[in-house]
Amino acid sequence: MNTPALCERLATALVENRPSATDTDPLLRDVLAMTTGNPGKLVRARLVYAGALTQGLDEAAAAGLACAVEYFHVASLLFDDLPCMDDAGARRGLPCAHRLHGEAATVLGALALINRAYALIGFSLAGHPVHLRLQATACIDASLGLSGLVGGQARDLNFGATDRSARSISRIAAAKTGSLFWLAVYFPGLLAEPNAVERRALKSLCVYWGLAFQAADDLQDALGGSVDSGKTAGRDHVLDRPNLAHALGVPATRHRIGRLMIQSQRALAGLMASRPERWSYLLAFHVEFSTPITALANAAQAA
Numbered sequence: 136m137n138t139p140a141l142c143e144r145l146a147t148a149l150v151e152n153r154p155s156a157t158d159t160d161p162l163l164r165d166v167l168a169m170t171t172g173n174p175g176k177l178v179r180a181r182l183v184y185a186g187a188l189t190q191g192l193d194e195a196a197a198a199g200l201a202c203a204v205e206y207f208h209v210a211s212l213l214f215d216d217l218p219c220m221d222d223a224g225a226r227r228g229l230p231c232a233h234r235l236h237g238e239a240a241t242v243l244g245a246l247a248l249i250n251r252a253y254a255l256i257g258f259s260l261a262g263h264p265v266h267l268r269l270q271a272t273a274c275i276d277a278s279l280g281l282s283g284l285v286g287g288q289a290r291d292l293n294f295g296a297t298d299r300s301a302r303s304i305s306r307i308a309a310a311k312t313g314s315l316f317w318l319a320v321y322f323p324g325l326l327a328e329p330n331a332v333e334r335r336a337l338k339s340l341c342v343y344w345g346l347a348f349q350a351a352d353d354l355q356d357a358l359g360g361s362v363d364s365g366k367t368a369g370r371d372h373v374l375d376r377p378n379l380a381h382a383l384g385v386p387a388t389r390h391r392i393g394r395l396m397i398q399s400q401r402a403l404a405g406l407m408a409s410r411p412e413r414w415s416y417l418l419a420f421h422v423e424f425s426t427p428i429t430a431l432a433n434a435a436q437a438a
Contacts, residue, residue: 137181137423145180148198149205152255154247162236166244169235170209173227178424179319180205185416186323192259197323199259203252204319210245210252211284211315217241220292221374263326270325274318283314295375304353304377305346312352313345320417327413333406340402340417344424347395350388351428353378357385396425 153171155164174180180201187197216223216231217238223231233241256275260268277283287310290297297303320341321334329337357380380388403421406414 137176137419141181141184142174142177145177145184145198145201145205146174148202149174149180152199152202152251153206154251160240162240163243163247166213166232166236166240167247169229169232170213170244170248171206173229174205175227177205178420179208179315182316182319182420183323185420186320187259187326189413189416190323190326192323192326196259199255200323203255203259204315204322206248206252206255207279207318208315210248211288213241213245213248215288220288221376267325267328271322274322274325278314278318278322283310283317287311287314291377294377299377299382301379301382304379304382307377308346308349308379309342311345312349313342316341316345316348324413327410329413330409333409333414336402336405336409340399340406343395343399343402347392347399347424347428350379350392350395351431353380354385354388354392354431357381392428396421396428399424 149171153167155167159167183204184197184201187200188194192200212226213232215221216226217233224234225231231241232244236244253275256271260271279285287307290303290307291311294303294307317338321337324333324337327333357378379391383391399421403414403417406417
């Protein structure tokens with residue numbers, strides 16, 4: 136599901152669905168144009184889109200859900216880069232939004248994206264039974280609230296007051312990165328009404344993927360200029376933020392990533408043993424994720 140045509144389709148949808156009004160403040164308009172017009176790899180959006188189509192949603196509704204989850208993700212990046220958070224300089228190869236358009240416009244842009252995301256979810260699921268819409272609401276709350284992204288970010292900011300252990304780092308990664316994978320996978324998966332065994336396997340898969348992605352990101356940050364990531368490197372060390380490579384060292388982090396990918400494969404095997412027609416699309420994503428993470432681990436070994 137990582138084809139140029141699909142990425143172009145979703146990139147177009149992000150622009151078409153973004154918040155807009157004829158009298159929008161110019162700075163706010165520029166923040167929204169910049170952040171929706173410069174997409175990353177669209178990992179979460181593609182996961183939502185593929186899952187929603189597999190579970191029977193029509194193309195327009197699937198694209199709407201994909202944009203909603205991507206807007207949540209983009210909003211979190213806008214907040215994350217602010218001076219009061221990571222004070223980053225670059226994101227996706229460009230100066231951060233607050234560097235170009237100011238902090239106030241950036242905060243408002245993030246809020247506008249979150250608001251638009253909720254609206255798109257409501258539109259996309261309007262025709263579904265009430266119990267599914269309530270489950271979707273609960274999924275968003277768990278993923279983005281105090282037990283998910285927001286709570287994880289708070290612990291991230293106060294990492295210096297913790298024991299700085301690998302366990303604390305993994306807990307933060309599960310809340311921040313893992314919760315967004317949970318939203319991207321389980322949110323459309325609700326349409327399949329997964330049983331208890333499938334829910335556990337999906338949860339495990341998202342945790343393992345999230346931890347692996349964050350560990351790879353930690354390696355990029357720790358290695359600085361030796362691995363091109365398109366964003367400001369070295370901030371974890373400067374700001375005393377959680378970084379698995381700092382806590383365990385590069386070799387042990389590489390080993391941890393390999394083990395996490397194996398655990399992800401086992402979780403997928405459990406899903407395939409249940410209803411492969413519902414979950415087989417996740418196999419292609421696992422292969423896609425494994426390739427760059429393995430390449431990064433090899434680059435870290437050579438660095």
